Amino acid sequence: MVAGLETVEAVWNEEDVRNLYRLALRREAEAEAIVQEMTAWPSDRLVRTFFTSPEFLERLEPDFQKGERPWREEETSPSELLRAWAAGRLPLSEGGRLAIVQARSWTRVYWLLFSDPQFSQVVGPELIGGAEVVAWLEKFAKADGRIEQVDGHVIRGWAVRLDDIAQSAIVEAWSGGALCSATTTNLFRRDIQDRFGGDGRFGFELSLPAEMARRNGGEVEVEVLGVPIARVRLQPEEQVLDDIAAAARELGEVRALLERLEARLPAAESGLAQPLSDYGAYAAAWRDSGLDAASSSRRGLVVVDAVGAPPRALDDTVRSLLAQTAPLERLSVALVIDSSQAALAEDLRNRCSWQGLGGVSIHLAEPSAPAQRLMAAVEQVGARGEFCLFVRAGDDLAPGAVRRIAARMDRSAQVQAVYFDEDCFADGQQEMDAVLRRRKDPVLKPGFDRDLLLQTPYVGQRAAFNTEALRRFSLEEAAGDHFAADLMLRIDAEGGVIDHVGRVLLSRWPEDSGSISWRQAVESHFRAEGAVASDHEDELGARVPGAVRVRRRADAAKACIIIATRDAVDLLRPCVESIFAMRPANATPYELLIIDHESQEPETLAYLAQLEAAGDARIMPYQGEFNWALMNNLAAAQTDADVLIFLNNDTVVRTRDWLDELVSQAQRPNVGLVGCRLLYADGTIQHAGFVAREEVYSFLTHEGVGDMGSSPGYLGRHALVHGCVAVTGACIAIRAETFRELGGFDSAAFPIEGNDVDLCMRAQAQGLKVIYDPFATLYHLESKSRGFNTDPVRQARAEAASRLLWRRWGPQFSRDPGFNPHFDRLSRPFSRLRPPPSYAG
Template sequence: MVDASAVRQLYRLFLNREPESETAIDNLLHRPLYAAVHSLVASAEFGRGPSADLTVGRPLWGGATPDPALTAWAGDALPLGEETREAVRARARSWAALYLALAEDEILGPILSDTGAFTPDRLAALRNVAALVGRLEEADADRVRGWAVRTDALDTPVALELWADGVFCAAALSDGFRRDVQDQFGGSGRAGFDILVPPAMRSRRPQLLLEVRAAGAPMIVGRASVETGTPGVDLLAATLDEVRHARLALERLEARLPYLETRLSVPFAAYDAYRRAWPATGDEATAAGPDRDADMDVVVDIGAATDRELDQTVRALLEQSRPARRLVLVGDEARRPLALDLANRAAWRDGSAIRFAPSGAPTPAERISAGLEQASDASTVLLLRAGDVPAIGALAWLGAAFARSAQVEAVYMDEDVLAPGEEAFDPDERRRVGPRLKPGPDPDLLAQTPYVGAPLAFRRSALDRVGLDAKAGALCGADALLALPPAAVAHVPRVLVSSPARADDLAPWAGCVERRLGLATEPRTDILGADIAGAVRVRRPTPPVRAAVIIPTRDALDLLRPCVDSVMAHAASNGVHADLLIIDHESRDPGTLAYLSDLATGGHARVLPHQGEFNWALMNNLAAAETDADVLVFLNNDTVVLSPDWLDELAAQAMRPEVGVVGCRLVYGDGAIQHAGFVAREQREGFLTHEGVGAPGSDPGYLGRHGLLRSAVAVTGACMAVRAEIFRRLGGFDAASFPVEGNDVDLCLRAQSEGLRVLYDPYATLYHLESRTRGFNTDPERQARADAANAILWARWGQRFGRDPGFNPHFDRTLRPFSRLRPPPAGA
């Protein structure tokens, strides 16, 4: 007999909603479970929902995914055969797959068939819909993009049709390679589609209903309602309001969402429209900080700027939502008349104080220092160059950043570029291009490249303490940041300054790093050819330590031998000695056993046998207990070392006292990137994702992220270095909660929770034939394992680490990292 809780679950399972009233619950209460199921499936509402969707090939319940808690309940509570029960518990991939499993079950199937909802024709349609998996990811009036694959024919592209307002207008194949789809389902990965909308269809009417269908069958991959004109900025809010208040129109409203997400998840090419839609007004910042922390002077280095550029900078500063206490213009005597005129006009208008500081010094550092002598006693100062155009809320945002913490001594901000060739226009009319949406403070990244930029704000006390170095040239502000403690630097992730296109000389940066940090540098080279202009490589001394390279394996000699050979082949290129520990997990292959025996008897490796269920975390923990090496390097057996000095590099970073975990750059066998660190996102689904997947190895990534040593929220255990003392202090890998999936990420997040840093290091690059030994997570057991690991990671760490400081909040979180822009979150 069903109770009230079971009735609610049955409503969610078959009608995708809560019961409308207590009366509805009472109507099913205390009836046999099979009778309650029969009643709901035989209802007219189920007929208007899934049954009707099957008739026309629509994704069931709008293409949503069943709640894992609901499918777990269904697997336990419904009368099902054991095979079906396990599949349902493991969480069906879609509503169609779930209903198909229930309809074909030996026990529940006859009950559902008796309702008339699952006729032979509808069962056939259900099999088709369940086999077709896909998503319409982007849609506008010009094209639709997404992916589609049949799980019963993974290597065969799906034939697709594009329909507009019920009219066929194009055909295509889902034959574009998608690494993410291949990783999820296996097969060839030929699943992507990109279909152009014919111009004749776009000119018909202001709005089109686009549908991507599987050819020859009434199966809809996705639909989107798009506008053929330019949508208003507030379209998303208006649509969401309709969704909340017009439930009867839900299907049409939901069909708009792919279009809205595409238009409001903006490509870089549309950055200027994005900037105009979400300007940095400073309203939020003004509410966040007390007035005293907006007490800021501004020093503008005129340099070689034109009179018009200087005038535009001054005008933008006078229009600030929070004005500066004093504005100091510094330049040679020839600029005094214009500076005086600007000062007079500012005083006439609103009494603003502008001073001129004469200086014919050849370097920016000397000129700025002369300007600081004319500044007031304000606690903070913003350094600009003539031609820089600050956003109207720039000083408010910077003041709020200083107000948040007395520990903050310097603040940098995001920037963009005033479009070249439009100098005749006023700044408000000029397009903005080339946004530099920077990561959070990262001392290792700064030591390689002055990514913080030239517009910088300082506490006067800090700037007086560290000074500006004339040898740094135009990089003198970033050079000063090198001398500050990392915790004293803050980032405002808003575009606060637009500047003319400049080509600053980056050559002095190596000298800045050597003088300020006492670190050796060398010209940066990249084994994959990733070019990053002006970046240097910081060389840390090879520590006098021993490393243990720990490799779990089970048979797979074709993988293990190249892995071990590559480690031994590069031994002469490394000062750090490597003890090779191979964990043999029940190998049976005679060739593998002979190879392991040869390694052991030849003194090349210690072989540690392990019996029992595969538990990657446990095996590595046990091996770590068998060595007294200073550094532990956990290495998958399907990797091959590319960087000759990889071990010296990993050991040098891992032995730094502030570092907890170091990971490497991994590439697939075809040279495409597989891992350039993890990115964290503020959502349970897809909480963590590999960065750079599928990009060419020579791709440096956004602002050089793939090719520079930097902080990362987590790195992969396929190649991970940890100081042995740190590994033991953290308690090793969590073998109980994360036997296979998620153990590497959990270790990284535990290290950060202890105040230690996690580094991604591209100077240690390896091939990784990912998942060849375990296969892809396509069966229910593996999918359930991955889902369970992600759920525990999110519950344990999501609130603390979901907002990744390296992932600028301007970037969309639902698509490929660093590929599209989203509205900046409030208070960012």
């Protein structure tokens, strides 16, 4: 008998009937009247009725006939409460009761039921299809798993031994009846830990021999304990692109071949995410797909900087302009050249005129600062365009590029600059037609973020500007090649809108960073904001070439560090001592306010008394049900500090000047909340800000989880300050005045889960920015080993909070401007590419 569980009764109550619905049919009852009626039935009749019902059997039959995993699309597990109910109320042997409580999958639960001697007296195997069905269930009750990613000859996914959760699973790859590779599960997966429990090391990465893609048709079956979890078919790497290149070299008919391939690729790859490393194939399939925007009456001027460029480069750029889908009569071109290019420029002007592009002007310029020669051309012919697009000779504009930019300018009169995504040509293709060149190294940019741009010129060196704004602000000669990014900072400072087209509109040749560093280019902006700039250095060793560290001064502010705890002195003591250890490196005065939630352990009580007696901390008692939001609201009302820092008791401060950094950022009038970089105890990243996704059940996800602490992240995001949709409450800073104006944490709707995210989004709804700051880095010691939501009560609480967050904020914040729309929303952030959605441009 399982301790605490009741014996089986002859007649069940209404909740028993509801649980039988949940266990056998996996749904709620149709009506309460039916539930009430069934309470009069004997329990044996009820069990037999449900487990032999057509609804139950029809879910088994198709998979049994195919020999496949039952309920193979099912991504949930029976809750602990439901398993406990089944063990206590169903007719089971003593061993069956214990096994049901420990079962973690639907298949294993059903196999344990139908193989139990006492249960089979009520529902015999013959009633569900015979002993063959029970044997089939037994096979798949041993293990479960999924294949989530196949990159070339590497298969990634997860697997779990259902018969022994604590044991690592051996994952085998078979092809043509031969074992070709094997590995064990050893990668931490929190999502699978939430579902099955255990230590969370359920992920695997299985490497296959390179020749596997060509053996047995590339078909591979992945098994765990002899249980097949998936069949995959490997594709020879870049076979299609290699065929295209060979045809280009050997047949001279590449253009026609490419057109045929491009017509087939979108259909084949539709809906399939591809790894970022496979960008060449992705670009071939999707680069120009769906780029056309609504027609615009705006006139555009494209200024081509050709000084010092080879003839082929200028010719390529002009060809891409002639291929624009925007009406050519609304397009003008200014060719900025040196004296050696005069004849070529004249020839290009004639050829453009013959093909309908008549507004081509030639501007002879001596080598000088780019801003100087380009601005001179704008002053001469800028009236021809309502916006000016700056490009360089050799750039290849996508056919819909000008039309997309015009559409963005049409959005609002406040839009004064537009930038866009770009990629590079692979080396050694200069003599190939631009349309045949392989692309690489995409720069898939976030939306405009002044904090990020002050540190790194991520917007690039090609951009479009409203002509009137361009003439008003001009281009800054001192900015060198970074004139576009510099101008955007000045426009933003004056309240102008900078817009971003989340599509690759331009391909270019790789280039160096220019003669003027980004730090030199934006020195004046730092001075204007009272900030100090230095070359970027990251305490964990993350490298972001050319980036700048921006330091701001914490102006005479007092901070209050608020920590809630209940016993757990083994966690609290290292947290507090790390704060004390960093005190000499910080100029910000602070008080430490510890919320004591009914601690009982003598060691904890003695430590709290010691802190209070020494004047190192104030202790605020809190009694009642655990409500993280409420107790922190109450603590915030007990201090006169200017800045509040809410800190988990299982964190340890790593950054010496963490307090000055957080306070200086929180004091900025346009900032609502500041979050930090969190590390697991093994030095890998736990949190580098949240990203939002257009997914109801996975609205938010942590960025950077599991990456090495020294990883800079995509475009340096892990190692640079930037705006994000939300930050975690394990360590957040906020001005006390702002906290009160926002109403504090919502302790009624989000007592435990989701209160940090809700506060972040309320701040953004009021026009305040939420920023992630890696220059305050802490360890979050408990989180990785503990996992989250391992019991059904916590799991249900988290799911309810997630649903409420979606209802409140999903429509407003799910399209995260920091999360470029090219990236797949269901994979790890910034790791895989999806076909660009229609709204991206």
